[in-house]
Amino acid sequence: MMTDEIGAENPLLRVENVSKTYGSPGENRPVLDGVSLDLRLGETLALTGESGSGKSTLLHLVGALDDFDAGEIRLGATNLSGLTDRDRAALRRTQVAMVFQQFNLIASLTVAENLRVHARLAGREDQSWLIRLTERLGLTDLLARYPEHLSGGQQQRVAIGRALAMRPRLLLADEPTGNLDEHSSAKVMDLMLELVRDAGSALFLVTHSNAIADQLDRRLHLRNGHVA
């Protein structure tokens, strides 16, 4: 399904003229209107914008979680439009990982199990990488706990660990520190950037924070569904 033809000329992610409209027939509300961008392997990109500007929607489209109405999104050689549910699932399982603002950890799995679950689903479990992730994220003493017994910062670190455990080519992060205080937020961001580099992934991050956006290689601003 996918081929690796990614290099300097072939970006990992290419978004071209993508539009997305929400709402019922006759009462459509355009969220994205002809958005284009690209992202190379190993590169980090911040997407900023006001609430409701379409940042999260774009992230979900890139993560093959939602459909778009027009345009084209390519991840490597794969064109996301027209993929079946099975193909989209395979893409999410093996190519893309997401860190959500609400963490979305699986409540019935321990921290250790949560950390491994995506890598195991992808069939790409690397024990030494996992140990390194656990240590770097400071989760070694928390492995046997369940998410409900963790603080917000701890949960977010588990979510980042889970996403990076399978070494995704593209890590998507939606306000990953939105629920954390400034100090915790900075620590989590530093860690995430370090680990993204170690994993060799690209990072596409949505944030309100200019400080966070400044830490990344590039930044784009979204306003009323357009890249400003």
Added chain:
Amino acid sequence: MTRIAALVLLSHWRRQPVQLVTLILGLALATGLWSAVQAINGQARASYAEAAEQLGTRELATLVSTTGTIPLDRYVRLRRAGWQVSPVLEGRTKLGGRWVTVMGVDVLSHPTMTWLRPETANVTPDAILTPPGRLFAHPATIAELGTVPSEVPIVQAPNVPAGIVMTDIGTAERILQRKNQISRLIILKSQPRDLPALSDVVPDLTRISPRPQDAIARLTDSFHLNLTAFGLLAFAVGLFIVHGTIGLAFQQRRPMFRSLRALGVPLALLSRLLLAELLGLALIAGSVGLVLGYLVAAALLPDVSATLRGLYGAPVSGGLALRPVWFVSGLGMALFGALVAGAQGLRNLFHLPLLVAPGQQDWLGMTLLRMPWMAAGGVMMICAGGLGSWMIGGLLGGFVLLAGLMTGAALLLPPTLTVLLAWAARLGKGAISQWFWADLRSQLPGLSLAFMALLLALSTNIGVGTMVSSFRLTFVGWLDQRLAAELYVTARTDRQGRAVEEWLAAHSQAVLPIRYAEGSVLGQPTRIYGVVDHSTYREFWPLIHATPDVWQRLADGTGALINEQLARRAELWPGDRIELTPELTTDVVGVYSDYGNPRGQVMIGLPTLLSNFDGVAHRQFGVRVPDQQADALADRLRQQFDLPASAVRNQAAIKAGSLAVFEKTFVVTAALNVLTLGVASFAILTSLLTLWTLRLPQVAPIWALGLTRRRLLWLEVLRSTALAAMTVLLAIPLGLLLAWILLAVINVEAFGWRIPLHVFPLEWLKLGALTVLAAVVAAIIPARRLLAAPPSELLKVFTNEN
């Protein structure tokens, strides 16, 4: 990937063991009660079939006489004409103080002699054929007969159906005092060619074709249908638990489903895994249910056997055999139940938005907005039940009516409670009161299923309880009428009977011979009694309909009384004509109630009986004597004729015996009733337990506003109590309606008699108190966690971002 996704799904149960136990236990209870009923029905039907097989009556035609007895010369005539027939003499007699059916067969020609082998192989043919002969009976029958010595040695024969004693026809003639008489002739399979027509050889005998279904099986169908209906009801109540638990498990795992899908698990795989999980749990629960079902069936079978023997004379062995079809149907029902209960969850999975976190209030998809639809559905189900009953008619129509009513009423419960709660909320003045009623109303969707189950169980309890109590009241009154004589005597022989009658004539106020012949009316076996003209009958006999001169017509030989069963089945009422034999057709002059007897019965004047039927036994009598002299007369009678104590019984002993049979008849119904109510109480407990996880976020803000946890606990208890009390109040009219349908429709169709409805408000009060108590206990168990929970647990509601 499949294995990992499956392990993640299953991890939910590791964190929710109570929910898992509830689900398995709920489904196991539902399957268990259903399987118990099926095991009982299966065992009974197998016993009927076995009995029919062993008695050689299943696939062979028979010849019978309308007079009830075939003279020996007809048999001789048939044999001389070349017909291969085998004679059977059947009758009831007392052995060891107990009544048994003695079946005498020609051991050399009877088609089925399995009862003689192999356990009885050591008995020589000589011993069987020559006096005193041998009796063959099932070990259970022998145990019932006790150790009273019999003139004829009894041999254990496990292949003989319970309650029947097999013997050679010669021995049977002696025991039954019916020399040279034959009850029926079995036409054997292999016959020579070119035989003369039966109508030429024996024109007075009737050929009865092999019956596709055994007579006993047909007779007891209504009883088994009743049990099956109860089993289905219990299954439905159990399903309410399962539906609620599975619904909650799906709801609680929605974030997990979303996460798994975001992590790349395809929807199709997720659906297949959930289906497999559901079926796996159903198999486990089904297996537990089968064990439960077996235990319940084994506990109830002796009473069912006694009921079937007492009510229908149907032989059912006390042992419970395991049949493959029972396993398959039990597991099949568990799988079916799980799929029904999980269908909505699976359907919701397909519509689960991947990106939006749904609210928890609609966890069963049964929001307050759906209440009008539920109300409309309820009304439609009731109407459909009524229409179906009218179109189908009969017993099945009665059950369709019941099913429609019960389902409709269950659907109407949540909308009705919503209206009642809205009305109560308007009465509430304080802030707490307003919150309480509003909160209760918002909780209703989550608790609806449990209270629907409770409504079904309660109304069934009231309905069946009212039916049984009405029946008991009527039955006791009826026994007083029917057993008007002070003493009942059974002589050993007809000769002794005549002597007893003569002696009693000089020592009592009146002797009322109890004499009857076995006949047939409209193709159905019917017992025809002959009675003397006496004031006892005029004063006491329980007539339902009668012409003004009923007793005179009976005495004149110009009329017959029939029992209610025969009247309803054959649509015969006073003024109609009834044919008892080709030579005897008479007017129906009255109908009498005859509870506990499934067969048709006719009463004519004694002279008419004796002139139209041969071989009428003359051994039983009712004796009228002043009450205070009855015991003394009984003793003198026993001494005079050397009769065993059991041969002379007073009215009270017979009434006690009849009541005991009556109570046994409903012991199974009562047991299933209690079990169903238990399952419903369990449904409430499990609903409250499983809802508790969703409850904390709703209670915590009120706690934060200044209500103590103890006060909140009591409000939780009050919440459960209020719903239970409202359900009880609604269950009473529904239960009474159910009782009316049972008495006026189901019983009439199933048993052929109708009894008046009596109400027992004290019983409702007791049941209501028990239900409220169960609801209080069910609420206290989860609510105690509120008291035990540390403040940090409650604070999490405000701080936990997840």
